[in-house]
Amino acid sequence: MINWIIPLTSLVTAAVLAVPRLSRAETWRAMTTPLASIIGSGFLVLGPVLNAIYGAWAPAIMVLLCLVAYLIGAAVRYNIADRQDGRGRAEIAVDHLSSWALAFAYFIAVAYYLNLFGAFAVDLTPWNDEFHARLVTSAIFIVILVVGLTRGFSALERMEQVSVGIKLSIIAGMLVGLGIYFGEQSEAGALVLNPVTVGPWQAVTLGFGLIVTVQGFETSRYLGRSYSPEVRIRSMRWAQLASSTIYLVYIGLASYVFGHQDIDLDEAAIISMMAVVAPVLPIMLVGAALSAQFSAAIADTGGAGGLVAELTGDRLKPGHAYALLVATGLALTWRFDVFEIISHASRAFALYYALQAAVAAIAASRAGERGHQLGFGLLSAFALAMAVLGTPIE
Numbered sequence: 001m002i003n004w005i006i007p008l009t010s011l012v013t014a015a016v017l018a019v020p021r022l023s024r025a026e027t028w029r030a031m032t033t034p035l036a037s038i039i040g041s042g043f044l045v046l047g048p049v050l051n052a053i054y055g056a057w058a059p060a061i062m063v064l065l066c067l068v069a070y071l072i073g074a075a076v077r078y079n080i081a082d083r084q085d086g087r088g089r090a091e092i093a094v095d096h097l098s099s100w101a102l103a104f105a106y107f108i109a110v111a112y113y114l115n116l117f118g119a120f121a122v123d124l125t126p127w128n129d130e131f132h133a134r135l136v137t138s139a140i141f142i143v144i145l146v147v148g149l150t151r152g153f154s155a156l157e158r159m160e161q162v163s164v165g166i167k168l169s170i171i172a173g174m175l176v177g178l179g180i181y182f183g184e185q186s187e188a189g190a191l192v193l194n195p196v197t198v199g200p201w202q203a204v205t206l207g208f209g210l211i212v213t214v215q216g217f218e219t220s221r222y223l224g225r226s227y228s229p230e231v232r233i234r235s236m237r238w239a240q241l242a243s244s245t246i247y248l249v250y251i252g253l254a255s256y257v258f259g260h261q262d263i264d265l266d267e268a269a270i271i272s273m274m275a276v277v278a279p280v281l282p283i284m285l286v287g288a289a290l291s292a293q294f295s296a297a298i299a300d301t302g303g304a305g306g307l308v309a310e311l312t313g314d315r316l317k318p319g320h321a322y323a324l325l326v327a328t329g330l331a332l333t334w335r336f337d338v339f340e341i342i343s344h345a346s347r348a349f350a351l352y353y354a355l356q357a358a359v360a361a362i363a364a365s366r367a368g369e370r371g372h373q374l375g376f377g378l379l380s381a382f383a384l385a386m387a388v389l390g391t392p393i394e
Contacts, residue, residue, distance in 0.1 A: 002180055003280045010173035010284070017165045030220070030227045030235035031242075032164045036299060037216020038069075038243040040292045041116050043171065044285075045342070046213050046247065047254045048269035049393060053206060055194030058255040059248065061207060066244035069214040072353045072383065073240050075360040075376050076218050077233045082363045091362040098355035099311055102218070103321075105348035106304035110297045111329040112212065112345045114140050115338045117293035119267040120286050130337070137333050140294070141326045144301055148322040163295035170288040171246060174274060174281055178253045181277045191256045208390035209343040211350055214247070218356070222303070265393075267338040301325055343392035350390065354383035 022028055050058035079095075118137035122128050185191050198206065220236035227235070258273055274281035304325055305318030332341055357380035364372035 002177055002278045005180070006173040006177040006278055006280055006284070008173075009176045010169040013172040014165060014169040017168060023165075026227065026231055027235050027238065030223060030231050031239045033219045033223060033299070034217045034236055034239040035168075035243060036164050036292070037219060037296055038214060038239060039167065039171070039246055040216070040296045041113055042213030042215075043167075043247070043250070044116060044120070044270055044289055044292075045267065045338075046210070047250060048263050048265055048273060049210070049339075050251055051194060051255055051258055052260060052263050052265045053197055053393070054203065055196050055260070056255060057196055059252045061203075062247055062251040064207065065210060065214050066240075066247060068211065068382075069217065070240050070244065071379055072357065073217045073236060075353075075357040075379055076221050077236060078360045078372065078376070079356060079363065080221050080229050080233050080236075082360075082367075086366060088362070088366070091359060091366070094355055094362065095359045096311070098352055098359060099307060101348065101352040101355055103304050103307045103311065105345065105352050106300045106307070107325050107328045108332065108341065108345040108348050109212065109215075110300050110304070110325055111332040112338070112341045113293045113297040113300070114144075114329065115333055115341055116267055117290060117297070118333075119338060120271070120289040120293070123268040123271050124282060124286060134333050138330055140297070141329050141333070144297065145322055145326045148301060148305065149319050163291045167288050167292045170284050171250075173284065174277075175246070175249055175253070177274075177278045177281060178250070178257075182253045182257055185257045192259045193256070194260050197260070202391070205389050205391040206393060208350070208386040209346045209392055211353075211386055211390070212342055212346040214243070215346075215349045218352070219299075219303070339393040343390055347387045347390045350383050350387035354380045354387060357383055 017023065046062070050061055054061045114137045115133070117140060118133035118135075121136045122132045125132075182191075196203065217236050217240050220232045220239070223232055254273070258276070263269055263273060271282045271285060274285055301322060302318075305321040308316050308321035308324075309318050332344070336344070357376045361373050361376035361380060364370075364376055
């Protein structure tokens with residue numbers, strides 16, 4: 001029965017998201033960009049990772065990750081609302097530096113997305129190993145480079161809203177299936193309380209290394225050509241609240257039905273986990289993963305190219321940035337595993353967030369808002385600590 005309930009839930013969700021009144025709504029369209037990142041790659045890795053490391057405390061860690069992301073989002077929203085009148089040299093310089101940090105973070109994030117793409121592409125095949133996953137990742141990097149240099153990404157970027165709809169529909173089906181399985185395990189008295197497998201300090205630094213899994217909300221700041229500041233602020237806040245709700249339900253259910261012995265922790269561990277819930281889920285999840293990772297990689301590649309061109313005054317064209325991004329991505333792919341790339345991406349985004357919070361603190365000082373200045377200053381220091389101390393999962 002569950003194999004019918006899950007696809008039916010996904011189809012109903014897809015139908016609701018396709019209703020013109022919703023799909024054409026300005027706020028929803030503005031939400032799709034941050035949602036594409038926030039509940040993309042992170043959703044695929046967080047369940048197995050948090051369960052394996054933090055055990056029964058995984059939901060509490062998820063709450064903290066979402067809270068930190070929301071607070072950083074508040075700094076970015078403050079910068080969106082700032083009219084920037086009377087900006088000083090220091091504020092302009094820090095903001096410019098943060099843009100460079102974001103471009104660098106995009107370079108690593110695309111490697112993260114496409115390495116997950118490769119892992120999921122081979123997971124259900126006879127060639128399910130690290131070497132073939134890296135070959136797939138490398139091939140997609142070359143495809144992206146060729147398309148970017150010859151045709152541009154405008155046609156591919158239209159996939160974003162469709163991709164988000166597909167992903168949310170499959171996630172809805174998975175959560176319903178996971179909820180049913182949780183209920184069955186509870187009735188049978190088979191829920192588990194896994195222990196924490198690391199020490200207190202390692203638990204903190206590993207958490208710092210996972211901030212990229214709830215990253216993506218900052219994209220709202222760079223949609224100024226399409227949406228007003230009010231729409232961008234509202235849509236980012238709603239995207240963060242919606243994604244946090246999804247994550248908390250997911251981790252809350254998954255943390256107490258899978259024992260540590262049931263999880264062989266790798267980049268595609270969610271596939272084997274969800275196969276226990278229902279045989280239909282692995283195929284659905286692979287489809288969602290491939291769609292989500294490809295669209296996220298396209299969005300960040302295009303964003304990186306445009307950002308580098310803007311920052312260099314067009315001395316470096318987007319095509320040059322694409323070539324640098326692909327070269328960086330290939331080097332990361334063949335040098336590090338996915339969890340190490342996740343950690344590097346987290347540190348890069350944490351540095352960007354530290355700089356954005358610093359910009360917000362300076363803007364608050366300029367506006368005479370001492371409370372905001374102190375809060376954003378502390379947030380900047382905390383994000384900088386994440387950038388320095390974040391560690392990868394072994």
